[in-house]
Amino acid sequence: MKSYKKIIYFLSAFMIGFTSCTTDDGPDVDDNFLNYEIPEIPVTQDYIVGAYYAEAPSGGLSEQIWNRLTNPEGWKPESGLYGPRVMPVLGNWKHNNKASQEMIKILQQQVDWAIQAKIDFFILPPINEDQNKLYPNNLNADNVRFTDLLSGRMGSDGNPITSTTGTSVNLKGLKYALMLNPNSLTTNLNNQTPIESVASTTIAGQQVTRVKRFYEVVRRMADYFSDENYYKVDGKPMFIIKNPHNIYALDTKKIYDDLRKYIKEATGKDMYIVVQQQVWEPAGRFQYTFGDAKVDAVTLKDEGGMYNQSQSQRSLLYPQMIDQNWKYNKNFLMSTWGEDFIPSVSPSFNRWVESGGNYNYPIVEKNPKTFATYCNVAKMNMGTKRIVLIDSFNQWKFDTAIEPADPLVGNGYGTQYLEVLKQQFKK
Secondary structure, three states, rough: HHHHHHHHHHHHHHHHOOOOOOOOOOOOOHHOOOOOOOOOOOOOOOOOEEEEOOOOOOOOOHHHHHHHHHOOOEHHHHHEEOEEEEEEOOOOOOOOOEEEHHHHHHHHHHHHHHHHHOOOOOOOOOEOOOOOOOOOOEOOHHHHHHHHHHOOOOOOOEEOOOOOOOOOOOOOOOOOEEEEHHHHHOOOOOOOEEEOOOOOOOEEEEEEOOHHHHHHHHHHHHHHHHHOOEEEEEOEEEEEEOHHHHHOOOOHHHHHHHHHHHHHHHHHHOOOOEEEEEOOOOOHHHHHHOOOOOOEEEEOOOOOHOOOOHHHHHHHHHHHHHHHHHHHHHHHHHOOOOOOOEEEOOOOOOOHHHHOOOHHHHHOOOOOOHHHHHHHHHOOOOOOOOOEOOOOOOOOOOOOOOOOOOOOOOOOOOHHHHHHHHHEEEE
8 A cells, every 4th residue: 555655646746746845735645536445346246257369370479479478588677588487388389270189179278277267258369351252251261260160160170060070179168259350341441431432342243332341241250149159148149349440430320230230130130249449548539430339338459458558657556547447438438328348357468578679568467466456446347247358368479368377487377367367256
């Protein structure tokens, strides 16, 4: 508490300025609105826990990233070395999006760990459009293959689960949800060029508008909605859209309303649409991209979430500042557009692992108490559906993984963060 008070006093003095040399007239740390501790929120009812699953690069992590992650030389800031010194239990696994017995073994172990932590569902790696093909071949083939492997829909021999003679992943009750990466759909879109005004393109001999491509991509992904293992909210399949702020439209509500209708007619199901908001930005900024769309819920951008930012002063009081940011956005979203809020927490963050630079991004080292505090901030800002997302299960390039690290190597922690997660969100 004393350390918090010192930091808050410094920030108060910096922001307000010293108007007098007398003690009576100076700022009082006890009156600062950030002068509070995050309480431990008891779990009286299970929360719903989702986790971002990061697909490893096809050739595994590069040698440079792997060396910065494991960092055998240790923590040496004076030499520019800031690696976390952790060794993933599964090593630097490489799958190349190919079906194999070894791949199924790796995926099954990750599913088993998720079950151990009582995670309810994975958000699978973002799926991209194949803009040169029509439905049902209009998704990136590697993305589809990996999704089918991890969801247990494809066997180790590459055949569908209905005809495979190999092994396949058993989800054991773990669910999954899909996330769209709309990058190819948002090319050249801006507030002067909305999606409705983009000229049609010829695909396989047919003229297709950009809006139709958007709907057809979602339609192909919606083919998974009938899977009994697909995660649903009140019977509605959850569908996540990455970078929705890049989908500029003249009439956002019509675009999303028509999308819902399109998928309903194709699948018979209503979607539960979740979009990602840029971190540390006010929700009101996105009125014309997803606010007016009346999506079901808003969460935070993945790959480090609130920790992935370069403002050093925020890191001095992360718990309180994140709490205040979420309170504002949660209330604004619900009162303005009736959109729910889904908090997203990370156990740690180290951008240096990926880049070997970016020294202006504050590092958050793994610490079970820090993670537990962040989890409590999430519990203080739960939406009506009581869903929380973990960022991430296995994203090693930013050191945000809760996946086990060898406890006998460096700063390895075994299954400790799986246990912290379970304690924080499950009875």
